[in-house]
Amino acid sequence: MPLARRLRKRDAMRAIVRLRTITLGLAITVAGCASPPNADVDAAKAALDRANTAGAGQVAAESLKAAQDSGAALDAELKAQEGKWFKSYDKTRELALAAKAAGDKAAADAVAAKEIADTAAVKAKVAKAKVAPIRVGGRVQTPNKIKDVKPVYPAIAQSAHVSGAVTIEATIGPDGKVADANVVRSVRLLDQAALDAVRQWEYTPTLLNGVPVPVIVTVTINFTR
16 A cells, blocks of 8 residues: 555544544533532422421421432532532433422322411310300390200109199200209209200300300290190
């Protein structure tokens, strides 16, 4: 092969090698300088912080644990990329988005759990509050009876030809059931039968400013032969 031809071939090969070297160098530079998704990573960390601030550790422990695990996976991926020549942050971005979603869920679960707990606490407080029974009248209307039980006329009273009206003062609880009953006008031999019947009655709850309250009503039970 002529010398000139060999020289041209050698120069061409050198040019090809040089071009490949430059191309590889550019690829390394581009990959090595790939930027981490800082905005997504920061958003994920902020979501986890909000979950902690919302008290997820106390009221939404499982959701917080899932968010923390997602955050740990994100941190591990970031450290893994730091030690690589060829950096790729596609997986990092995916993990950051997943961690943010987990953190947002933990925060939302914490808020929802607190609302439920607060509502339950208010109901318990109302239930435990000792409100003095209110006598019906004025703004407090007589509750409607929804369960009526007729008194049993005692056989001994019938035999003795005893009849009359027994007046009872009954306390109706916030749930509409008779909490207490006392005779205020007595007919011997008939009082207990009247009490036994009244104590089984039920009423619609009486509301005062939207809150169920106990009330006192006066009822009369007539016994006729």
